[in-house]
Each structure stands twice: as structure tokens, then as C-alpha cells.
Amino acid sequence: MSDQGLVITTGLEAPPPPRRPIHRARWFWFAVIGGAIVVLSTVRVITGAEDIDSSGALTAAIALAMPIGLAGLGGLWSERAGVVNIGLEGMMILGTWGGAFFAYYYGPWVGILGAILLGIVGGAVHALATVIFGVDHIVSGVAINLLGAGAGAYLAVRTFSSLPGGGPTQSPPLPQLPFISIPWLSDWLGQIEETGWWLVSDIAGVLRALTTNLNVLSIIAVLLLILSWWILWHTPFGLRLRSCGEAPHAAETLGVNVIRYKFMAVLISGGLAGLAGGFLVLVASNLYREGQVAGRGYIGLAAMIFGNWRTGGLAGGAALFGYTDAIQLRGGGDVVRAYLLPIATFLIAWGVWILVRRRQGKPVVGVVTLILGILSAVWFLGVTRVSNEFTGMTPYVATLLVLAFASQRLRPPAADGQVYRKGEST
Amino acid sequence: MKRIDLRRVALGLAAPLLAIVVAFVVTSLILLIAGDPVGAVWAQLIDVPLPRQVVAIINAATVYYLSAIAVAIGFRMNLFNIGVDGQYRVAAFAAAVFAGQAWLPGPLNIAVSLLVAMAAGGLWAGIAGILKVTRGVSEVISTIMLNTIATFLVSFLLSKAALRVEGSNAVNTRPIPESSRVPGISVDGIIATPNLIYGFIVLAVVVGLAYWFVLGKTRFGFDLRTTGRSETAAVASGVKVKRMVLTSMVISGAAAGLVGMPLLFGQDYTYGDTFQSGLGFAGIAIALLGRNNAVGIVFAALLWAYLDAQGNGLQINAGVSDRLVLVIQGVIVLSVVIAYELVRRAGVRMEQRRVASQLAAARTPSPETEGAAA
Numbered sequence: 001m002s003d004q005g006l007v008i009t010t011g012l013e014a015p016p017p018p019r020r021p022i023h024r025a026r027w028f029w030f031a032v033i034g035g036a037i038v039v040l041s042t043v044r045v046i047t048g049a050e051d052i053d054s055s056g057a058l059t060a061a062i063a064l065a066m067p068i069g070l071a072g073l074g075g076l077w078s079e080r081a082g083v084v085n086i087g088l089e090g091m092m093i094l095g096t097w098g099g100a101f102f103a104y105y106y107g108p109w110v111g112i113l114g115a116i117l118l119g120i121v122g123g124a125v126h127a128l129a130t131v132i133f134g135v136d137h138i139v140s141g142v143a144i145n146l147l148g149a150g151a152g153a154y155l156a157v158r159t160f161s162s163l164p165g166g167g168p169t170q171s172p173p174l175p176q177l178p179f180i181s182i183p184w185l186s187d188w189l190g191q192i193e194e195t196g197w198w199l200v201s202d203i204a205g206v207l208r209a210l211t212t213n214l215n216v217l218s219i220i221a222v223l224l225l226i227l228s229w230w231i232l233w234h235t236p237f238g239l240r241l242r243s244c245g246e247a248p249h250a251a252e253t254l255g256v257n258v259i260r261y262k263f264m265a266v267l268i269s270g271g272l273a274g275l276a277g278g279f280l281v282l283v284a285s286n287l288y289r290e291g292q293v294a295g296r297g298y299i300g301l302a303a304m305i306f307g308n309w310r311t312g313g314l315a316g317g318a319a320l321f322g323y324t325d326a327i328q329l330r331g332g333g334d335v336v337r338a339y340l341l342p343i344a345t346f347l348i349a350w351g352v353w354i355l356v357r358r359r360q361g362k363p364v365v366g367v368v369t370l371i372l373g374i375l376s377a378v379w380f381l382g383v384t385r386v387s388n389e390f391t392g393m394t395p396y397v398a399t400l401l402v403l404a405f406a407s408q409r410l411r412p413p414a415a416d417g418q419v420y421r422k423g424e425s426t
Numbered sequence: 427m428k429r430i431d432l433r434r435v436a437l438g439l440a441a442p443l444l445a446i447v448v449a450f451v452v453t454s455l456i457l458l459i460a461g462d463p464v465g466a467v468w469a470q471l472i473d474v475p476l477p478r479q480v481v482a483i484i485n486a487a488t489v490y491y492l493s494a495i496a497v498a499i500g501f502r503m504n505l506f507n508i509g510v511d512g513q514y515r516v517a518a519f520a521a522a523v524f525a526g527q528a529w530l531p532g533p534l535n536i537a538v539s540l541l542v543a544m545a546a547g548g549l550w551a552g553i554a555g556i557l558k559v560t561r562g563v564s565e566v567i568s569t570i571m572l573n574t575i576a577t578f579l580v581s582f583l584l585s586k587a588a589l590r591v592e593g594s595n596a597v598n599t600r601p602i603p604e605s606s607r608v609p610g611i612s613v614d615g616i617i618a619t620p621n622l623i624y625g626f627i628v629l630a631v632v633v634g635l636a637y638w639f640v641l642g643k644t645r646f647g648f649d650l651r652t653t654g655r656s657e658t659a660a661v662a663s664g665v666k667v668k669r670m671v672l673t674s675m676v677i678s679g680a681a682a683g684l685v686g687m688p689l690l691f692g693q694d695y696t697y698g699d700t701f702q703s704g705l706g707f708a709g710i711a712i713a714l715l716g717r718n719n720a721v722g723i724v725f726a727a728l729l730w731a732y733l734d735a736q737g738n739g740l741q742i743n744a745g746v747s748d749r750l751v752l753v754i755q756g757v758i759v760l761s762v763v764i765a766y767e768l769v770r771r772a773g774v775r776m777e778q779r780r781v782a783s784q785l786a787a788a789r790t791p792s793p794e795t796e797g798a799a800a
Contacts, residue, residue: 086566125760133764134771138506138566142710143760150752151456157747158460168747298570305567389582396571396578403563403571 029312039342041202049338053202055193057326057335058209063284064329065322066221067092067276071300072307072314073228074119074272079309080232081265082245083130084417086141088273089297090148091122095277097152100171100288101159103281108177111282112217112275119274120267122148127266131259134419145297153290160288171288174281179213186212215283224272229311241265245413248420258420273297302399308410317399324395328388336391340380347373437773441765442715448761453754457746466744471736471754477619479735484623486731487724488630488688489702493709494727495637496547496682498718500565502641503674504654509554509569510682511706512576517547518686519580519599522697523587525690526600535606536691540629543687544680550576551679552672559668565675573706584699598698608691626688633681638720650674682706711759717766730755 037053044052051057071088078085098118103111122144129140157168165172189211192204232238243251244261252258276296281288299321306320307313327335351370355363403410457464475483493510500507507513521543525535554572557563588597610622641647653660653670660667685705686697694701712730716723737751 129760129764133767135763135767139714139763140760142508142707143714143756143763146707146711146759147753147756150749150754150756153749154456154747154753155460157749158462295574298574302567302571305564387582389578389585393575393578396574400557400563400568400571400575403568404557404561408562 037202037206038199041199043338043341044202045198047334047338047341049334051327051330052335052338053205055190055205055208055212057323057330058206059213060326060329061319061323062209062218063215063322064325065318066218067279067284067296068300068303068321069225069315069318070221070276070279071273071297072304072318073225073300073311074269074276075301075304076269076309076311076314077228077232077241077272078123078126078266078269079304079416080242080245080413081262082248082413082415082418082420083126083262083266083269084137084141085126085266085269085273086138086298086301087122087126087144087148088141088269088276088300089293089295090141090145091119091126091270091273092277092280092293092297092300093148093152094118094122095274096281096288096292097155097159097277098274099278099281100174101155103174104163104171108175108282111174112177112220112278115274115278115281116271117274119270119272119277121270122274123267123270126270127263130419131262131266134421136419137417156288156290169290171281173287176286177216177282179215180219181212181214217279217283221275221279224275225311225315232311242413244420245415248415248418249424252422259422262420273300276300299395302396305410305412306399306402309412320398321395324391324398328391328394334385336386336394337380337383340376340386344373344376344380347376349373433776434773437769441769442762444765444769445758445762448765449754449758452757452761453750456753457750462746462750463744467740467746467750470739470743471733473736473739475732475735477617478621480617481613481619481621481623483728483731483735484627485688485692486734487727488624488627489685489705490708490712490727490730491630491723492633492681492688493685493705494712494716494723495633495720496678496685497706497709497713498716498723499637499641499674499678499681501713501718502654503650503671503678505671505675505678506566507551507554507569507675507678507682508566508710509551509572509576509706510678510685510709511704512569512573513547513550513679513682514685514705515580515701515703516550516576517543517683518690518701519583519697520546521683521687522599522602522690525602525606526696528603528606532605535603536608539606539691540684540687543683545683547683548676548680551682552676555672555675555679558675559672581699584697588698596698596700598696601696602691606691607695608688610692624688624692626692629684629687633684634720634724637681682709685709711755714759715762729758 040053044050071092074088074091075085095115095118099111099115101111102114102117106114125147126140126144129135129143130137153169156171160166160171161168163172186208189204189208193201193208195201230238232242240251240256241261241264243254243256244258244265248258248262251261277293280292280296285292300318303317303321304314306317307315347369351366351368351373354366354369454464454468457467493514496510496513497507521539524542525539528535530538550572551569554563554565554568557568558565584597584599587599589600608625610625611627612620612622614620639647641650649660649663649665650670652663653665653667657667660670686701689702690697708730712723712726715729716726733751733755737748740746740748740750
């Protein structure tokens, strides 16, 4: 970086070496999380936007992040095997019906299995179309979304209309899965959070959200995330599965049954998406309602891309979406306004830095950054709360920005989305 | 030459027929499993529609057609414009606000509003285009994000621009003045119904013709299709691929901008929170069904609208939810894409065999050519 001025162009240099993966110290992410809490609590104290990290908002965020994370995990399994799964939305819708139907008749635990089963059915259709028949993945995914929405709605009318408390677009209230909290710890942390001390009460809020009223399914979802990470990156099965997404023909020459691996990956993907739908009916809203999924399948896909096709990144993306969703649902216009403060501070500081130390970039970039920072500051000072629509828009705009600024660093599986046919290797 | 063409036509027809048969079988199976009356459902769906339903089908097909053409422009370029849904809503809102102001007299207002709609749709799609060419962001994911952003943005702007009507919860833009409305076309002479066909069916015809002409008969269209088929070939023949991607994305968005126009100028006269939604996703399915072909999409749009209209009677006449139509539509699209893929492969195999036999006839047959052809 610093010897940029010394580069002499001869036209004879070897092409630049491929960017090495960045190896960060183990404490890096802990430092990031710690830093984030410090910033949050400072902003909270300055602006008085208590909901910025209250345990209530964080509990809501966890519940909202789970279905997105599960859907993203579904996307991860299938894309790691090289099949783009835009049909997550349709599979989730199937999962909502499956979860509600089986939970109503056989209890919530069977409901979980029902959601997974219906998701797998959706996954099987996608696998049949893309892996066996070689249809374009996105085309098939769009069709699955149509089919899933139609089939879910049709089945709901068929099964819930005649039930007491149910209707054509809504199921009766469903039996609930148990919530888990650690009783005395939760109260104690609640007391600390009430005090409103800088940093201390924020950490208490975060811990309280993690120990109070956690649904069993949330815990299962986190375990599934860890399990997926372990299987995909630490077992021979996972290695073979990922090889199908990176270089299917090479995998084929090594004796991997690519078709079977891809098929299985898409089935697992469907099952996870179905479970994401099941989470919506069994935990988030306690009943089936038409239109409940509301694009969460797409958001899951976005969270996965946001997370660079890795489990950890995916979890971060899902958390971001869940958090902004929670803020919006709690009417947190003041929270989004509060965020303008650190954003403005950061942009102004960064802009000044670029202008002072010219090496970091062109002066134009510095000026633009500075102007954006000042605009954010003016926005922060000019309003008392940001309109609800803009709060809702935030995660989507954030995803677009991340894609725009980080897409060069994103690395999808090399053969992602390509149609594979056996024995065509060149 | 002629024989091959015949064979091609047969192959081309085989796919949709196969798909419809598969859709019929699969839907019947679903009905059987769910315990719904199979016979009554098909009797209702195949029943001849009433004259007023015919008009409704044609009107709905007009809107679907525009949406599918917008999607198809992207498809021909190998771009998945999933964002037609957001583009047409942004555009319809912009056009409704502009036309509602009535700055211009009568027809001129309509013409300029159409331009406003195309500009709005093109701009919205252009964001995805710019992100793709400058930052390499997949248009699939960026248009999905832009769809949701459009929903929030339009609802925010609508709350600012809305005309509050006393005693009503409806949120609408200022209605378009009488003089700037597009009159419907009466078909009372052909089929007995007072209902009118959208005057903007003309718009759909014009867009369809333009699509066929520009993509099929101009150099620009050729370049666009080349880029869609093979980027390297396009680069080799001097096409600026990035500019091409951006241009086709913007054109696709401009076409998407027109989707809401028949509804706006022929039926609603205002944009509100009840404006028909989900047209963009239907457009994707219809474009797939119609094979991105200007004429094929006509039939696909009519089929889609026909199923919609016939589905309305399902509940009354067969005691089955009208959501069944969504299942049928989904199954049709899925089986159509699978059928096309199978037929394409069969066509390739037949072609290979034909070439092989010609080569074998031209030279002395040797085991080597046999092997190479297989």
C-alpha cells in the first residue's frame, strides 16, 4: 500500500498475484463486536434512542433473523453444490403450510417435521428440474416460487377453511413450542439494563436478549448453522459437495457422483427453507397466514450473498436483516435517526482522511464522502425521526451498497448456476 | 431444407403440447389426492367464457403481454430482469402523478405521461444495470432488492402526494382529468357485452411489433441477441458488452414502465394502494411460456388471463378454491421449461444424427466418423 509511488510500469511484469485470502487474528471478530457495542451505547446515550439495543428490540431481532438465516442456510447448501436456488421463497411457503397442518393435528414437534418435509418436496421439484433435466436454475426457481405460492394457498383453503377458528387464508391458532429462559439471570440482567449506564447496561441488554424467552426452534436453528458449517467445511462429504459447486467435471473424474450430491444438496436446501417457513408459523406468528413469507426467501438469499457464501457471514447478514426488521416493527424511526450520527461521523472523518492523505484515493472520492457525511449530519439534526418507509428500506439499501462496494471481494462457488451434465467434461 | 423446417415446427409444437398434457395430469393428480372433484374442475376450466369474461381476458392479457415483453427483452440478452415488478409500480406512480397534474391538454398529457413512465421505469432498471456493469453485481439479486425498495419508496411518496378523500381510507393520487383518459373499445358488435376493451391494447400491439422488429430485424437487435448467446463472440465482433447490458436493462425497464398504463388510463385513472400488484412475476412466467417470441407471448398471455378468469368460477361451480389456478399456472410453467429443454436436446441429437449420416454418405463410411458423431 505505502510503496504505491514506487511502482514502475515496464509492461513486462507478471500479472498481479491473486489476492490472498485475508487471515485475521482470532480476536478480530470479538473486537468488531465489542467495538460495535461501544459505538451503540455511545450513540444511545447521546441520542436517547433506547430501543437501539434494548433487550426487547434484540429479542425481536433474534426471532426475525432466524427464518432469514435458515432460508439463507438453505441457499448456502444448494449454491455450494452449484445450484442457484431462487425458489427458496416458494419452498418457504410450502413449509408454512406443512408446519401449520402437522402442528395442528399432531403437535408442534411434528409440525417442525412437516415444515421440513414440505420444503423437501419443493426442493425435490427444483432438483428434478435443474439437476436431472438441466433447466436453467433461475427459470426453475421462478417457477417453483409460483408453484409454491399457489400450492400453499390451495392447500390452506382445502385444509383450514372448515376448522374452528380457521379460514381460507388463515389457520386456527397453533400449539406453541416451549420458550427457554434462565430465570434469575434474566431478572438480574433486566435490573442492570434499567439503570441505563453507558456500556454496562448495553452489555446486559445483549446478554438478556440471549438468555430470555429463547424459542427452542431458535436454538435448533443456531445448531443447524453450526452443523452445516462443520459438515460443509470439515467432512469428506462436505468437501465433495463443495467440489460439485466449484468444478463438477473435476469432481466427476475423481469418482464423485455429482448428480447425486447436487440432488441431495438441493433436497437439504429445500428442507431448511421449509423449516424457515415452519419457524414463521410455529414461533413468529403462531398461525398460518397467506402472504406470511413476504419475500423472506429472497432476503435469505441476499443474506447468503451478503455473507460471501459462508456460514458466519450468512449469520451476520441474517442478523442485520432481523435487526432492521425489528427496529421497523417497533416503530423505531428514532433509532434509524440515531444511526445517522455514527454514519455521518464516520463519513466526515473518512473524507477528511482521504483529503489529507491523498494516497488513499482520488480527491473527488474524498469530497463526495465528505458531502455525504455532511448531508447525513444535516439529516440527523433536521429531523427527530426517520419515516417508517425509510426504516423498512434500510436493510435492502444496505445489501445493495454492500454488493456494490464489496462485490469484487465476494467469491461465489466457481460453477454456481451452471448446468451440469454428466460426461461432458472437456 | 423444407423437411427440416417441418421437423422443427413439429418439435416446437411438441413442447407446449407436452407441457399442457403434463400440467393436466399433475393437476388431476393433485385434485385426486386432495379429494376435490376432478371432473367438475375441468368442466369449469374448459367451459366457454361469457362475453364479459372474454373482454376481461383480453384486458388482462394486454397488461400481461406488456409485462412479459419487458421481461423477454432482458431474457434475449441473457439478463434476468426480476425487477419488472418494482419498475412498473415506480413508473405507474410517476405517470399517475404527472398525468394527474394536468399540466398539458388532453392527448398530449397522455403522450408525455407515457414518456414519464418509460423514463421512470428505465431509470429504476438502470440502477441495476449500472451496478452490474460497474460493480459486477448480479442483476437477479439487485432487482429483487430494488423491488422491495420500490414498494417502500412508492408507499412513502404516495403518502406525501396522496389526495385525501373525506370519509374514505383509500390513498390515491390526483385522478387523471377526463380529457386525458383513454377510451375503451366497444366490441358489442362482435360479442354481446357492454364492457369495453382497453384502448391501450394498441399500445401492447405497438410494443409487440417494436419488440419483433428491433430484436429480429435491426443490427442493434442482432448485437443484443449475440451478446445474450455468447459474450465472447459479441466482443469479437466489436460489440461493447457493458454498454449493451446497460442499454438493454434500461430498455427492459422502459417497457416495464408501460405495464401499468392500460390500467392507469383505461380503468383506475389514479394510482393508489389498491393498484394491481404482482404483474412483474406473472410477466416472467408468461415470457418463459411464450419462449420470448412476440407471437408466442400473445398466446401465453391469453392462456394466463383465460385461466385467471375461469378460475373465478371454480368456487361457485365446483366448490374448489380459485387458488388452484395458481397451481395449474405454476405446473404449466415448470413443465414447459422442462419440455423445451427435453425437446431442445432431442433436436440436437436429431441434428447430430442427420449430419453424421450426411457425412457418412458423402465419404466412405468408416468407424471413426460413426464414433465421432455419437
